[in-house]
C-alpha cells in the first residue's frame with residue numbers, strides 16, 4: 727500500500743522509520759513532502775523514500791495519507807490538497823487539537839482517523855490513541871491499528887477524551903522526564919555522579935512501567951508489594967504521602983488538557 731506523509735519532521739520521520747523497520751511498508755512505497763529542503767535530503771538519504779515539496783502530489787498518490795504538519799499549518803495544507811482528494815482516501819491525522827469534524831469539513835471525501843501518538847514512537851514504545859471520523863469504516867480502524875502497532879501500543883477512545891489523552895500520553899513523556907531529572911538530581915546530592923544517577927533513574931522508570939504493564943497489577947498493590955513495613959521504600963513513600971504531590975500532578979494534567987482544548991479552538 728502506498729503511504730503518504732505530509733510533513734516529515736520529528737513525528738513524520740519516527741513513523742516512517744518504524745513502519746519501514748516493521749516491514750509494514752517498503753521504502754519505495756513511501757511518499758513524503760516537507761517544506762524544508764534539509765529535511766527532504768535527510769529523509770531521502772536515510773530511508774531511501776521518495777520525498778518532494780509538493781503536497782498535492784503525495785495526497786493524490788497515497789492510499790493512506792498521514793497528516794504530520796504542525797496544527798497551525800494544517801489549514802493551509804488541507805486547502806492545498808483538497809482538489810487532489812476527490813477519491814475517498816484514508817487520512818490519518820496526528821495534529822494535536824484538530825478534530826475529525828474539522829478535517830472532514832475541509833476534505834469532504836476523506837475517511838478520517840485521528841491519532842494522538844507520542845514521541846516514544848521513535849523507539850518503538852509509543853502510546854497512540856485513535857478515534858474514527860464519521861466516514862471511517864471498521865476496516866479503516868483495523869488498518870490504522872495495525873500500522874500504529876508498528877511503533878508501540880494502541881488504544882481506541884472516544885474523541886471527547888482527546889484533550890485528556892493529549893495531557894496524559896501526548897505530554898506525558900515530558901512529565902516523566904521532569905520527575906526523572908529531579909530524582910536523579912536528588913541522588914547526586916547523596917553522592918552519585920549525574921550520569922550514573924540518570925541511568926539508575928531511567929532504567930528504574932522503564933523497569934517499573936514494564937513490570938506494571940506486564941504484571942497487570944494496580945499501581946497501589948505494586949507499591950504495597952515492594953514496600954516492606956519500616957523499610958527504606960516505606961520511609962520515602964511516607965514523605966510522598968504527606969506532600970501535595972498528587973494534587974500537583976493533577977493540576978499539571980488539568981493545565982495540559984485545558985491548553986489542548988484552547989489550541990483546538992485555534
Ligand SMILES: NC(=O)c1ccc[n+]([C@@H]2O[C@H](COP(=O)([O-])OP(=O)(O)OC[C@H]3O[C@@H](n4cnc5c(N)ncnc54)[C@H](OP(=O)(O)O)[C@@H]3O)[C@@H](O)[C@H]2O)c1
Nearest residue numbers: 733735736737760761762794795796797820821822843845
Ligand atoms: N512531537 C510530539 O511529541 C507530538 C506528539 C503527538 C502529536 N504530535 C503532532 O505531530 C505533528 C507534527 O509534529 P512534529 O513534532 O513532528 O513537528 P515538526 O518536527 O515541526 O514537523 C513538521 C514538519 O512539517 C514541515 N512543514 C511545515 N509546513 C509544511 C507544509 N505546508 N507542507 C509540508 N510540510 C510542512 C515542517 O517544516 P518547517 O520546520 O521548516 O516548518 C516540519 O519539517 C503536529 O501536528 C503535532 O501536534 C506531535
